[in-house]
């Protein structure tokens with residue numbers, strides 16, 4: 001592709017030299033380490049480093065053109081200054097990969113909790129009706145049935161367009177995080193369906209306020225294709241606000257909720273047998289979820305409603321619901337030999353923890369023992385609320401380590417002690433080694449106990465611990481095997 005084709009429609013701050021339009025461009029990158037002969041290097045001012053500092057290195061490696069935001073003179077290769085390099089990266093990637101989203105049905109799912117679960121539920125329902133689906137999200141990316149590790153919930157725009165170009169699936173279901181939205185990672189993609197699950201306290205270290213966080217989530221809905229539909233859980237107040245706003249903008253909005261004005265009305269939920277009745281234009285349908293909890297029922301109803309909008313008949317959906325296998329690290333249940341249950345769950349927001357503990361109670365937990373920690377460098381504002389939730393809803397809790405990130409062990413230990421003394425109660429204790437904390441909970445368990453381990457879900461441990469396991473699931477399996485009991 002020639003440079004002038006690549007840059008058409010792109011907002012450029014300074015006039016482009018007239019003689020560079022014919023430069024051929026084969027690849028673009030924002031990482032100097034990836035630059036090869038003839039690449040375009042896009043310099044991005046990041047959170048831990050500044051791509052503009054790597055312009056010289058990228059030229060030495062063969063970059064033939066640099067795009068950036070800063071005033072820069074006298075480079076040995078042409079330089080194009082733009083107002084927003086992150087946005088330009090997405091626009092270039094879209095062109096270089098020949099608009100890979102164009103022929104597919106693209107579905108974006110945003111919200112604080114439930115994106116991953118809803119994605120897998122929707123994938124399952126669509127695949128059961130014969131549609132092939134890619135998934136781009138937190139656990140992994142699944143493209144043409146192949147699993148590809150994911151670093152971010154929403155990848156950089158460059159990776160995103162590469163994944164879209166690789167996919168030969170008919171549908172792409174994508175989790176869209178608020179970080180991804182505010183960092184223009186979905187630039188160049190338009191969506192046929194945008195789903196909003198809910199909004200609760202999270203990421204306030206990054207967004208500053210709930211209103212800003214909401215505004216970031218709202219950006220997804222600006223990417224709805226003409227004729228596309230927003231599917232919104234209006235039982236969440238932020239969802240109601242979003243639906244009203246989108247309707248005011250004359251977008252297609254499909255409301256899901258208990259209100260009689262909902263397009264898909266949730267008439268009844270029975271948590272004992274995990275069923276719900278939903279109604280649309282006077283017609284009732286049954287919904288079932290094999291995953292416990294009202295939160296998972298909402299996720300399933302969102303997936304069900306979306307699959308029906310896409311054209312799968314509601315009658316065909318019901319048998320498929322019974323076949324759903326659940327999602328790794330989301331309310332995964334293990335039974336111990338003594339009858340106690342162990343749950344591994346990815347809850348890491350106050351709302352998610354509350355749902356998880358409440359679900360254990362609804363399912364008949366005699367005593368709840370909650371094992372959890374707090375991630376270093378991540379939204380300290382939510383810790384107090386999580387402590388209060390666990391202090392009131394569990395019978396005992398053990399504070400332990402989660403990923404430390406850049407925080408030292410001793411600093412985290414001090415934080416845990418302070419949190420326990422300030423917001424906990426006499427039900428709590430601290431066992432820093434996560435594997436030992438889980439071992440203690442299991443060894444002390446009684447037959448009616450439910451041990452709820454939250455925070456890591458499907459993820460591998462970042463720290464090394466005493467017992468030989470790399471994840472919550474592995475340690476539970478290790479400790480439940482007869483030779484280690």
Ligand SMILES: CC(=O)N[C@H]1[C@@H](OP(=O)(O)OP(=O)(O)OC[C@H]2O[C@@H](n3ccc(=O)[nH]c3=O)[C@H](O)[C@@H]2O)O[C@H](CO)[C@@H](O)[C@@H]1O[C@H](C)C(=O)N[C@@H](C)C(=O)N[C@H](CCC(=O)O)C(=O)O
Nearest residue numbers: 030031032044046047048049051054152153154156177179
């Ligand atoms: C704080 C944050 O969000 N950072 C994201 C951001 O990184 P950044 O652009 O600031 O990168 P940076 O390291 O400062 O580098 C700046 C630029 O210099 C370039 N560089 C850097 C070094 C070098 O030698 N050469 C070079 O060219 C880099 O390639 C980059 O273009 O953009 C990157 C590409 O899109 C992301 O991978 C990265 O996510 C980091 C890893 C991260 O942990 N982000 C979390 C907070 C996040 O985004 N989470 C959400 C999910 C949240 C949820 O659970 O709900 C997600 O979508 O994953």
Ligand SMILES: Nc1ncnc2c1ncn2[C@@H]1O[C@H](COP(=O)(O)OP(=O)(O)OP(=O)(O)O)[C@@H](O)[C@H]1O
Nearest residue numbers: 112113114115116117138295330345346347352356
């Ligand atoms: N609809 C929901 N409402 C509240 N909590 C939920 C909901 N769905 C899931 N959860 C809780 O949140 C946890 C994470 O769920 P899931 O991975 O589906 O959400 P997510 O939005 O993808 O999260 P993340 O952005 O952190 O990856 C679950 O383990 C569960 O505890």
